[in-house]
Each structure stands twice: as structure tokens, then as C-alpha cells.
């Protein structure tokens with residue numbers, strides 16, 4: 001390690017918990033997309049906006065990793081640069097299939113035919129294969145390295161960067177999805193760090209909106 005970070009170090013296992021959002025979304029594709037009734041525009045819109053926001057969260061997550069923790073690990077762990085760069089480069093491979101999945105989902109939302117639905121299911125499965133490989137590699141090979149050299153403050157910087165890069169239209173949906181996976185103490189910290197108007201919106205309006213949305217989604 002060339003630069004000794006100030007303690008305390010981050011709990012890197014939060015990465016694994018966060019990734020469950022994407023794993024669950026991919027697992028549910030055959031049921032939520034593949035099993036959606038043909039020509040049911042309301043259902044396609046509901047499922048489609050869920051996946052749109054989850055995929056935009058994925059973009060934001062990878063962009064935040066690229067900008068914050070990966071460069072810091074390269075700088076601080078010279079003996080591990082090969083694995084860090086190899087796993088980081090997988091973000092590009094995910095992007096290669098993500099665009100096709102997003103387009104197929106948008107086409108299904110716009111016209112919920114059987115053909116569009118099946119194309120969206122297939123494009124999501126193709127993207128999921130690449131994404132799951134990346135999540136597996138990151139959790140097995142990179143998370144232990146994060147735990148060696150990334151501080152709590154730097155981890156918080158990654159989260160803040162991800163929120164800045166999030167381009168979805170339902171921030172309350174992704175906050176809820178994140179809170180489902182994080183520990184109670186992590187959720188308390190998240191809420192304590194929200195600007196007061198955002199916290200007030202989340203606790204008063206956003207959380208019930210999230211609960212209603214996922215109850216309908218998951219049936």
C-alpha cells in the first residue's frame with residue numbers, strides 16, 4: 001500500500017448487499033417481463049419503469065465506482081493492479097449489452113406486444129449473463145481489496161457520486177430498493193445524510209410510494 005488511508009476503513013460487504021438489487025431484478029425478468037400479459041399497457045409501464053430505474057441505478061453505480069474507489073485502489077494496491085483493472089474493465093463489457101436491453105425494454109413499454117415482450121426478456125437475459133459475471137468477480141476479487149484500503153468517508157463519496165449520476169425518474173424507488181438490502185445502521189446513516197427536505201419527502205411520502213409500488217410489482 002503506497003498511501004496509508006485514515007481509519008476507519010469501509011465495510012466493503014455493503015457492496016455485496018447493494019448488488020442484490022441487481023441480482024433480484026435479473027432473477028425476476030422471466031416472471032415480470034416474460035410473464036406479463038400481452039397488450040397490458042399498464043403492466044408493461046409498471047414493470048418497465050422498475051427496470052428503467054434499476055438499470056439507471058446500475059449506470060450510476062458503475063460510474064461512481066469508476067470515479068472513486070477503482071482509481072484509489074489502483075493507487076494504493078500496486079500488487080493488485082492487474083485484478084483491479086481487469087474487473088473494472090468489465091463495466092465496459094456490461095455497457096455493450098446494456099444499451100440493447102434498455103432499448104428493448106423501452107420498445108416493450110411503448111408497444112406491449114408478445115414480440116416486444118419476448119425481445120425484452122431475451123435482451124435482459126443476455127445483459128444479465130455479463131452483469132452477473134461482473135458482480136461475481138467484483139465480490140470475490142475486489143471487495144476484499146476495498147476492505148483493505150477504502151475509508152468510510154471515501155465509501156460515502158462513492159454513494160454521493162452515484163446519487164449525483166442517477167438519471168431515473170423515481171429516486172424514491174431506488175432509495176427503497178437500497179434500503180431493503182442495507183443494514184438498519186446503514187439506512188440510518190443514509191437518512192441522516194439526506195438534505196432535510198429530501199428526508200422529509202422520503203419518510204412522509206416516498207417510503208409509502210415505494211411500498212405500494214413494489215407490492216403491486218411483486219404481486
Ligand SMILES: [Fe+2]
Nearest residue numbers: 015061065138
Ligand atoms: Fe459494484
Ligand SMILES: [Fe+2]
Nearest residue numbers: 062065091138
Ligand atoms: Fe462494478
